Amino acid sequence: KAGVTQTPRYLIKTRGQQVTLSCSPISGHRSVSWYQQTPGQGLQFLFEYFSETQRNKGNFPGRFSGRQFSNSRSEMNVSTLELGDSALYLCASKNMGAGYYGYTFGSGTRLTVV
Amino acid sequence: QQQVKQSPQSLIVQKGGISIINCAYENTAFDYFPWYQQFPGKGPALLIAIRPDVSEKKEGRFTISFNKSAKQFSLHIMDSQPGDSATYFCAAIGTGNQFYFGTGTSLTVIP
Numbered sequence: 001k002a003g004v005t006q007t008p009r010y011l012i013k014t015r016g017q018q019v020t021l022s023c024s025p026i027s028g029h030r031s032v033s034w035y036q037q038t039p040g041q042g043l044q045f046l047f048e049y050f051s052e053t054q055r056n057k058g059n060f061p062g063r064f065s066g067r068q069f070s071n072s073r074s075e076m077n078v079s080t081l082e083l084g085d086s087a088l089y090l091c092a093s094k095n096m097g098a099g100y101y102g103y104t105f106g107s108g109t110r111l112t113v114v
Numbered sequence: 115q116q117q118v119k120q121s122p123q124s125l126i127v128q129k130g131g132i133s134i135i136n137c138a139y140e141n142t143a144f145d146y147f148p149w150y151q152q153f154p155g156k157g158p159a160l161l162i163a164i165r166p167d168v169s170e171k172k173e174g175r176f177t178i179s180f181n182k183s184a185k186q187f188s189l190h191i192m193d194s195q196p197g198d199s200a201t202y203f204c205a206a207i208g209t210g211n212q213f214y215f216g217t218g219t220s221l222t223v224i225p
Contacts, residue, residue, distance in 0.1 A: 004157070033213075035213075042217035042218050043203060043218075048211070048212070056211070056212050058212075092157075103213075105150075105157030107156050108157050
Protein backbone atom coordinates (compact mmCIF):
# COMPACT_ATOMS: atom_id res chain seq x y z
CA LYS A 1 0.00 0.00 0.00
CA ALA A 2 1.59 3.28 -1.11
CA GLY A 3 2.19 5.89 1.57
CA VAL A 4 1.56 9.60 1.49
CA THR A 5 3.39 11.09 -1.49
CA GLN A 6 4.57 14.67 -1.51
CA THR A 7 6.03 16.42 -4.52
CA PRO A 8 8.43 17.91 -5.11
CA ARG A 9 10.86 16.79 -2.41
CA TYR A 10 12.97 19.93 -2.69
CA LEU A 11 12.30 23.44 -3.93
CA ILE A 12 14.33 26.61 -4.10
CA LYS A 13 12.39 29.81 -4.70
CA THR A 14 13.16 33.51 -4.68
CA ARG A 15 11.60 35.91 -2.22
CA GLY A 16 8.36 37.32 -3.64
CA GLN A 17 7.58 34.30 -5.81
CA GLN A 18 4.78 31.85 -5.17
CA VAL A 19 4.93 28.09 -4.81
CA THR A 20 2.54 25.15 -5.00
CA LEU A 21 3.16 21.91 -3.16
CA SER A 22 1.30 18.67 -3.80
CA CYS A 23 0.18 15.83 -1.57
CA SER A 24 -1.34 12.52 -2.62
CA PRO A 25 -2.85 10.74 0.38
CA ILE A 26 -3.02 7.03 1.00
CA SER A 27 -5.70 5.47 -1.16
CA GLY A 28 -9.03 5.69 0.64
CA HIS A 29 -7.94 8.46 3.01
CA ARG A 30 -10.14 11.52 2.61
CA SER A 31 -8.64 13.76 5.27
CA VAL A 32 -5.44 15.67 4.51
CA SER A 33 -3.63 17.98 6.92
CA TRP A 34 -0.65 20.24 6.29
CA TYR A 35 2.09 21.20 8.76
CA GLN A 36 5.09 23.51 8.62
CA GLN A 37 8.21 22.24 10.38
CA THR A 38 11.05 24.56 11.33
CA PRO A 39 13.91 24.08 13.80
CA GLY A 40 12.73 26.93 15.99
CA GLN A 41 8.97 26.39 15.97
CA GLY A 42 8.66 22.63 15.55
CA LEU A 43 5.52 21.39 13.80
CA GLN A 44 2.88 24.04 13.21
CA PHE A 45 -0.58 23.18 11.92
CA LEU A 46 -1.55 24.92 8.68
CA PHE A 47 -4.93 23.46 7.68
CA GLU A 48 -6.99 20.32 7.28
CA TYR A 49 -9.20 19.30 4.39
CA PHE A 50 -11.88 16.67 4.21
CA SER A 51 -14.01 15.96 1.16
CA GLU A 52 -12.75 19.11 -0.58
CA THR A 53 -13.73 21.33 2.37
CA GLN A 54 -11.37 23.09 4.75
CA ARG A 55 -12.28 21.92 8.26
CA ASN A 56 -9.63 23.59 10.38
CA LYS A 57 -7.09 26.33 9.86
CA GLY A 58 -4.04 27.20 11.87
CA ASN A 59 -2.67 30.61 12.71
CA PHE A 60 -0.91 31.45 9.45
CA PRO A 61 -1.30 34.53 7.22
CA GLY A 62 -3.56 34.49 4.20
CA ARG A 63 -0.55 33.97 1.93
CA PHE A 64 -0.89 30.31 2.85
CA SER A 65 -3.79 28.59 1.17
CA GLY A 66 -4.79 25.12 0.16
CA ARG A 67 -7.36 23.06 -1.61
CA GLN A 68 -8.40 19.47 -2.01
CA PHE A 69 -9.61 17.78 -5.14
CA SER A 70 -12.33 15.20 -5.60
CA ASN A 71 -9.72 12.40 -5.62
CA SER A 72 -8.52 13.63 -2.17
CA ARG A 73 -5.22 14.93 -3.53
CA SER A 74 -4.36 18.24 -1.94
CA GLU A 75 -2.29 21.24 -2.89
CA MET A 76 -0.85 23.97 -0.74
CA ASN A 77 0.06 27.38 -2.12
CA VAL A 78 2.23 30.07 -0.62
CA SER A 79 2.21 33.45 -2.33
CA THR A 80 4.68 36.31 -1.99
CA LEU A 81 7.30 34.10 -0.41
CA GLU A 82 9.35 35.41 2.50
CA LEU A 83 12.68 34.15 3.78
CA GLY A 84 10.91 32.92 6.92
CA ASP A 85 8.79 30.55 4.84
CA SER A 86 11.81 28.30 4.41
CA ALA A 87 10.76 25.07 6.09
CA LEU A 88 9.84 21.44 5.68
CA TYR A 89 6.18 21.21 4.71
CA LEU A 90 4.53 17.99 5.78
CA CYS A 91 1.28 16.49 4.69
CA ALA A 92 -0.61 13.86 6.68
CA SER A 93 -3.55 11.80 5.58
CA LYS A 94 -6.12 10.00 7.68
CA ASN A 95 -8.79 7.40 7.31
CA MET A 96 -11.68 9.03 9.14
CA GLY A 97 -12.86 5.69 10.45
CA ALA A 98 -9.52 4.94 12.06
CA GLY A 99 -9.61 7.36 14.97
CA TYR A 100 -6.48 9.21 15.90
CA TYR A 101 -4.28 6.26 15.04
CA GLY A 102 -4.92 6.76 11.36
CA TYR A 103 -2.61 9.72 10.69
CA THR A 104 0.26 9.00 8.30
CA PHE A 105 2.80 11.63 7.34
CA GLY A 106 4.58 12.02 4.03
CA SER A 107 8.32 12.70 3.82
CA GLY A 108 7.71 16.38 3.19
CA THR A 109 8.75 19.07 0.76
CA ARG A 110 11.82 21.04 1.74
CA LEU A 111 11.28 24.66 0.65
CA THR A 112 14.17 27.08 0.64
CA VAL A 113 13.47 30.76 -0.03
CA VAL A 114 16.48 32.82 -1.09
CA GLN B 115 1.44 30.12 22.78
CA GLN B 116 2.95 26.67 22.88
CA GLN B 117 0.16 24.26 23.79
CA VAL B 118 2.56 21.41 24.49
CA LYS B 119 5.95 22.01 26.10
CA GLN B 120 8.65 19.42 25.52
CA SER B 121 12.04 18.90 27.16
CA PRO B 122 14.90 18.42 26.80
CA GLN B 123 15.68 19.87 23.40
CA SER B 124 18.50 17.38 22.93
CA LEU B 125 19.58 14.23 24.70
CA ILE B 126 22.67 12.03 24.53
CA VAL B 127 22.45 8.56 25.99
CA GLN B 128 24.84 5.62 26.09
CA LYS B 129 23.79 2.41 24.38
CA GLY B 130 21.77 0.34 26.83
CA GLY B 131 20.74 3.34 28.88
CA ILE B 132 17.30 4.82 29.46
CA SER B 133 16.15 7.83 27.45
CA ILE B 134 13.49 10.01 29.04
CA ILE B 135 11.63 12.81 27.28
CA ASN B 136 9.05 14.92 29.05
CA CYS B 137 6.01 16.87 27.90
CA ALA B 138 3.51 19.11 29.65
CA TYR B 139 0.18 20.52 28.50
CA GLU B 140 -2.41 22.98 29.75
CA ASN B 141 -5.62 22.20 27.90
CA THR B 142 -7.61 19.61 29.83
CA ALA B 143 -9.74 18.99 26.73
CA PHE B 144 -6.90 17.04 25.14
CA ASP B 145 -7.81 13.37 25.06
CA TYR B 146 -5.11 11.64 23.05
CA PHE B 147 -1.35 11.88 23.50
CA PRO B 148 0.84 10.31 20.80
CA TRP B 149 4.59 10.24 20.41
CA TYR B 150 6.15 10.47 16.97
CA GLN B 151 9.61 9.44 15.82
CA GLN B 152 11.26 11.24 12.94
CA PHE B 153 14.42 10.22 11.10
CA PRO B 154 16.31 12.70 8.89
CA GLY B 155 14.63 13.14 5.52
CA LYS B 156 11.44 11.42 6.66
CA GLY B 157 8.12 12.52 8.03
CA PRO B 158 7.14 11.76 11.64
CA ALA B 159 5.88 8.24 12.27
CA LEU B 160 3.57 7.24 15.11
CA LEU B 161 5.53 5.42 17.80
CA ILE B 162 3.15 4.95 20.71
CA ALA B 163 0.10 6.74 22.11
CA ILE B 164 -1.98 6.94 25.26
CA ARG B 165 -5.38 8.19 26.39
CA PRO B 166 -5.75 10.06 29.71
CA ASP B 167 -7.70 7.28 31.41
CA VAL B 168 -4.52 5.15 31.49
CA SER B 169 -1.41 5.96 33.56
CA GLU B 170 1.06 3.87 31.62
CA LYS B 171 1.35 2.14 28.28
CA LYS B 172 4.21 -0.09 27.22
CA GLU B 173 5.11 -1.34 23.76
CA GLY B 174 8.38 -3.22 23.62
CA ARG B 175 11.16 -0.92 24.82
CA PHE B 176 8.93 2.18 24.66
CA THR B 177 6.75 3.27 27.59
CA ILE B 178 4.51 6.29 28.05
CA SER B 179 3.89 7.45 31.60
CA PHE B 180 0.91 9.76 32.02
CA ASN B 181 0.12 11.97 35.02
CA LYS B 182 -3.30 13.50 34.49
CA SER B 183 -3.33 15.63 37.65
CA ALA B 184 0.04 17.18 36.79
CA LYS B 185 -0.84 17.41 33.09
CA GLN B 186 2.43 15.78 32.17
CA PHE B 187 3.45 12.75 30.17
CA SER B 188 6.77 11.24 29.29
CA LEU B 189 8.39 8.77 26.93
CA HIS B 190 10.85 6.24 28.30
CA ILE B 191 13.07 4.28 25.94
CA MET B 192 14.60 1.33 27.72
CA ASP B 193 17.84 -0.28 26.55
CA SER B 194 18.40 2.58 24.10
CA GLN B 195 20.05 1.58 20.82
CA PRO B 196 21.95 3.61 18.19
CA GLY B 197 19.04 2.95 15.81
CA ASP B 198 16.81 4.92 18.19
CA SER B 199 18.75 8.08 17.33
CA ALA B 200 16.09 10.36 15.90
CA THR B 201 13.94 13.34 16.77
CA TYR B 202 10.97 12.61 19.01
CA PHE B 203 7.83 14.71 19.17
CA CYS B 204 5.07 14.52 21.70
CA ALA B 205 1.63 15.72 20.70
CA ALA B 206 -1.80 16.32 22.14
CA ILE B 207 -5.13 16.17 20.38
CA GLY B 208 -8.57 17.27 21.38
CA THR B 209 -11.85 18.12 19.75
CA GLY B 210 -11.51 19.06 16.11
CA ASN B 211 -8.73 16.53 15.54
CA GLN B 212 -6.08 19.23 15.57
CA PHE B 213 -2.66 18.06 16.63
CA TYR B 214 -0.51 20.25 18.88
CA PHE B 215 3.10 19.16 18.75
CA GLY B 216 5.96 19.71 21.16
CA THR B 217 9.09 21.32 19.76
CA GLY B 218 10.95 18.01 19.52
CA THR B 219 13.86 16.26 21.22
CA SER B 220 16.91 15.20 19.27
CA LEU B 221 18.08 11.89 20.72
CA THR B 222 21.58 10.56 20.08
CA VAL B 223 22.45 7.11 21.36
CA ILE B 224 26.21 6.59 21.57
CA PRO B 225 27.47 3.04 20.85
